[in-house]
Amino acid sequence: MELKFDIVGGDFNLAGRASSKIKKVLKQLGIDPKIIKRIVVAVYEAEVNVVAHSVGGRLFAQINSSEINVRVVDDGPGITNIEQAMTVGFSTASKEVREMGFGAGMGLPNIKKNTDEMTIESELEKGTSLSFTNRF
Amino acid sequence: MKVSDLVEKFDLKVFSGENGLQNEIKGGYVSDLLSDVMGNAAEGEVWITLQTHQNVMAIASLKDLAAVILVKDLQPDEDTLKHSKEEGIPLLGTSMETFDMAGRLYRELEK
Numbered sequence: 001m002e003l004k005f006d007i008v009g010g011d012f013n014l015a016g017r018a019s020s021k022i023k024k025v026l027k028q029l030g031i032d033p034k035i036i037k038r039i040v041v042a043v044y045e046a047e048v049n050v051v052a053h054s055v056g057g058r059l060f061a062q063i064n065s066s067e068i069n070v071r072v073v074d075d076g077p078g079i080t081n082i083e084q085a086m087t088v089g090f091s092t093a094s095k096e097v098r099e100m101g102f103g104a105g106m107g108l109p110n111i112k113k114n115t116d117e118m119t120i121e122s123e124l125e126k127g128t129s130l131s132f133t134n135r136f
Numbered sequence: 137m138k139v140s141d142l143v144e145k146f147d148l149k150v151f152s153g154e155n156g157l158q159n160e161i162k163g164g165y166v167s168d169l170l171s172d173v174m175g176n177a178a179e180g181e182v183w184i185t186l187q188t189h190q191n192v193m194a195i196a197s198l199k200d201l202a203a204v205i206l207v208k209d210l211q212p213d214e215d216t217l218k219h220s221k222e223e224g225i226p227l228l229g230t231s232m233e234t235f236d237m238a239g240r241l242y243r244e245l246e247k
Contacts, residue, residue: 016194040198101187106171
């Protein structure tokens with residue numbers, strides 16, 4: 001099964017749409033609630049990252065009987081230093097985004113912590129591609 | 137302890153999400169950083185915060201929280217009310233500051 005979501009850059013109202021839908025689907029499939037909880041954290045953070053930092057992108061979730069694979073692709077601006085972006089507390093979020101309680105530099109670390117595998121690739125001015133997998 | 141007991145005990149305002157007033161409270165979480173709540177809050181907890189926008193309810197729903205309490209008489213945004221209603225997660229309010237509200241909730245849950 002593949003689910004696809006468009007994520008609009010800057011639109012926080014829709015953040016949580018993909019994670020909410022994926023949570024429902026996994027529940028219906030009878031996946032272990034502990035695993036669902038971890039995936040939901042990762043997907044939500046990935047959505048918020050695209051909303052807060054990029055011009056927009058797409059999220060694809062592939063689910064089969066043994067695992068879920070999520071791929072999040074955006075159209076820029078890309079991450080200057082991925083190692084830095086992975087550091088807890090480091091963020092390039094705007095003042096407005098921080099005032100909402102986002103941009104604490106916890107997003108990518110939260111994703112890493114809650115997934116079995118995670119890879120991130122980024123090219124400046126082109127975009128970022130993030131993939132993660134959780135096994136059931 | 138149910139959310140309705142908490143409302144009665146501390147005279148909390150119920151903004152919306154009345155359907156969830158029978159939710160059982162398993163603990164509390166205090167934070168205004170959404171990723172912190174996303175990463176660390178647990179199912180059945182009451183979240184005390186000063187954030188009033190609708191992402192608060194998105195997180196409360198994703199994390200299966202028992203209720204959200206807005207402190208210092210802060211008013212929720214229109215979208216936040218709507219989301220609370222749709223999800224059936226009570227959105228509550230108090231004139232207390234976070235420290236006082238959290239302290240009272242903690243004492244109550246320790247009983």
